[in-house]
Amino acid sequence: xxxxxxxxxxxxxxxxxxxxxxxxxxxxxxxxxxxxxxxxxxxxxxxxxxxxxxxxxxxxxxxxxxxxxxxxxxxxxxxxxxxxxxxxxxxxxxxxxxxxxxxxxxxxxxxx
Numbered sequence: 001x002x003x004x005x006x007x008x009x010x011x012x013x014x015x016x017x018x019x020x021x022x023x024x025x026x027x028x029x030x031x032x033x034x035x036x037x038x039x040x041x042x043x044x045x046x047x048x049x050x051x052x053x054x055x056x057x058x059x060x061x062x063x064x065x066x067x068x069x070x071x072x073x074x075x076x077x078x079x080x081x082x083x084x085x086x087x088x089x090x091x092x093x094x095x096x097x098x099x100x101x102x103x104x105x106x107x108x109x110x111x112x
Contacts, residue, residue, distance in 0.1 A: 014074065020081055027082035031089020044082040048075050 002014040023044070030040040054060030055069045070078075 016077060016081075017074065019078065023078045024081045024085040027085025027087075028089040029085075030082075031086040031091075032093050033089075034093055035086075037083075037086055037090070040086045041079070041083065044079045048078060 055066050
């Protein structure tokens, strides 16, 4: 297994590929707007399940520019970078008053 995909043929067989940026960005966005970690992870896992099914189909292979399903390592990496992006976004999003968290100012989307 490669660490980084250097072409389309490698994207499902490397730990990190061009889609890594998309997964990280989604996690970052979710953390910034206050979507809970559990809902962010649920969305990431559901998307990965959809992707596994789609990449078995000709239309899915065309959309994702792949020749089949991604490896489990790539799937775990995608979910992991989503979690990392959420963590960064959530750290930036947390409102603070004089250095302390301000619970009343938290965004209630999905709870935290």
